[in-house]
Amino acid sequence: MEVFKFGGASLKDAAGIRNVANIVASKAASNLLVVVSAMGKTTNALERAVALAQKNQDPSSELDSLHDYHLQVMRELFTENHPVFAAVDALFTSLRKELNSPGEYDQVYDQVVSGGEVISSVVVHHYLLSQSCPAHWLDARTCIATDRTFREGKIDWPRTEGNIANLPPILADHVIITQGFIGRSSDGLTLTLGREGSDFSAAIFASCLHAAAVTIWKDVPGVMNADPKRLPAAVVFEELPFQEAAEMTYYGANVIHPKTIKPLANANIPLLVKNFTDPSLPGTRIHACKIENLPPLIVFKENQCLVSCRVTDYTFINEQQLSLIFNALSELDLRVNVIQNSAISFSFCLDFRESKILSLIRKLQEHFEVYYNTGLTLITVKNYDKQTFDTYRNKPNVLLEQSSRSTLQVLVR
Numbered sequence: 001m002e003v004f005k006f007g008g009a010s011l012k013d014a015a016g017i018r019n020v021a022n023i024v025a026s027k028a029a030s031n032l033l034v035v036v037s038a039m040g041k042t043t044n045a046l047e048r049a050v051a052l053a054q055k056n057q058d059p060s061s062e063l064d065s066l067h068d069y070h071l072q073v074m075r076e077l078f079t080e081n082h083p084v085f086a087a088v089d090a091l092f093t094s095l096r097k098e099l100n101s102p103g104e105y106d107q108v109y110d111q112v113v114s115g116g117e118v119i120s121s122v123v124v125h126h127y128l129l130s131q132s133c134p135a136h137w138l139d140a141r142t143c144i145a146t147d148r149t150f151r152e153g154k155i156d157w158p159r160t161e162g163n164i165a166n167l168p169p170i171l172a173d174h175v176i177i178t179q180g181f182i183g184r185s186s187d188g189l190t191l192t193l194g195r196e197g198s199d200f201s202a203a204i205f206a207s208c209l210h211a212a213a214v215t216i217w218k219d220v221p222g223v224m225n226a227d228p229k230r231l232p233a234a235v236v237f238e239e240l241p242f243q244e245a246a247e248m249t250y251y252g253a254n255v256i257h258p259k260t261i262k263p264l265a266n267a268n269i270p271l272l273v274k275n276f277t278d279p280s281l282p283g284t285r286i287h288a289c290k291i292e293n294l295p296p297l298i299v300f301k302e303n304q305c306l307v308s309c310r311v312t313d314y315t316f317i318n319e320q321q322l323s324l325i326f327n328a329l330s331e332l333d334l335r336v337n338v339i340q341n342s343a344i345s346f347s348f349c350l351d352f353r354e355s356k357i358l359s360l361i362r363k364l365q366e367h368f369e370v371y372y373n374t375g376l377t378l379i380t381v382k383n384y385d386k387q388t389f390d391t392y393r394n395k396p397n398v399l400l401e402q403s404s405r406s407t408l409q410v411l412v413r
């Protein structure tokens with residue numbers, strides 16, 4: 001069996017959904033599990049609605065325009081009284097209810113923001129049925145079991161494997177349509193797996209089902225040596241070793257979610273990244289292989305924050321102080337992207353999540369003088385050559401720079 005994953009870009013309008021249905025139909029009428037993300041920029045709109053509701057401001061215009069957007073797409077795909085309209089109306093009604101329910105920010109966030117995937121999977125499922133595809137709708141939350149780390153749900157692998165073990169009889173004569181990005185805790189609450197986490201969901205299903213391959217359908221011809229939106233001369237890799245792909249995603253190449261590679265590499269399941277507008281293109285095959293002389297790989301990671309902790313009593317940064325810093329990071333489940341230290345100061349760069357970073361700063365201020373900058377970009381050049389090294393080293397407004405024998409990292413304003 002195989003797993004396909006379609007992201008928001010491929011499902012952003014009626015033409016996109018028709019194209020997805022054609023790709024599915026050209027592949028198989030069974031033994032295929034299709035993971036879908038929310039349509040277009042739905043997740044961002046739902047995030048804005050939660051932010052408004054949590055500030056006691058009215059989120060209804062945000063939800064109204066999201067509902068209109070879905071209705072517009074559905075009107076192009078279905079006849080007037082098709083049951084999909086009632087199904088999607090009901091989902092929007094429950095979203096409005098969730099938005100107004102009391103609770104911690106992150107918990108409410110997950111109950112609401114997960115809705116985008118549920119809605120898109122219902123629309124895609126009904127459309128595939130209308131095209132005579134034997135599609136079966138699956139609530140991913142009945143399979144993906146998580147803990148209660150809202151917005152970053154951690155997978156309970158034994159429970160998830162047990163749940164997914166029920167799918168093969170359904171797959172024998174159906175194409176399963178399910179949601180990426182979402183799971184459920186043992187007490188029945190919905191959790192999201194981290195932004196852009198649908199690729200990871202596809203990898204979870206694939207590894208538990210021992211799939212032959214996973215294909216992630218993107219708007220690019222494959223994995224490239226840089227984001228083509230930033231560097232139009234970027235080139236496509238025909239193949240990449242798992243290790244190289246994992247490192248790229250770690251440095252922030254957002255073409256694949258960072259957690260996707262590990263379960264696939266462990267189970268030796270190849271990951272194909274293909275173009276949904278031209279499925280005949282070969283795309284990139286990520287698998288167990290060795291490749292010599294890869295070109296320089298350039299990754300831009302935005303929205304970075306640089307935190308510097310300075311000792312205040314003329315002692316030098318020592319192990320106790322480092323452990324205070326790392327304990328604070330670990331308690332807040334924060335991951336650092338680059339570290340640098342001097343005699344009296346320790347600096348690190350991490351993704352900016354306002355509420356978490358402010359909590360971190362408050363904790364660190366109990367022991368250190370703390371400075372921080374936001375709105376930064378971390379540029380990583382892996383396998384650099386002389387030309388890329390010189391280009392990226394000489395950037396203006398560098399706040400931090402580090403190089404090893406193969407990797408250069410520069411943090412710029």
Ligand SMILES: Nc1ncnc2c1ncn2[C@@H]1O[C@H](COP(=O)(O)OP(=O)(O)O)[C@@H](O)[C@H]1O
Nearest residue numbers: 007008009010220223224226227229253254255
């Ligand atoms: N190294 C890279 N190779 C290809 N695309 C990249 C790379 N780095 C970043 N991207 C960006 O990733 C985008 C595709 O990912 P994404 O927008 O998350 O797709 P989807 O939402 O459909 O899953 C591309 O449009 C491209 O701009």
Ligand SMILES: N[C@@H](CC(=O)OP(=O)(O)O)C(=O)O
Nearest residue numbers: 007008037043195196197198
């Ligand atoms: N919809 C979620 C999950 C996801 O993976 O989306 P996409 O596949 O469109 O990146 C998000 O935007 O974060």
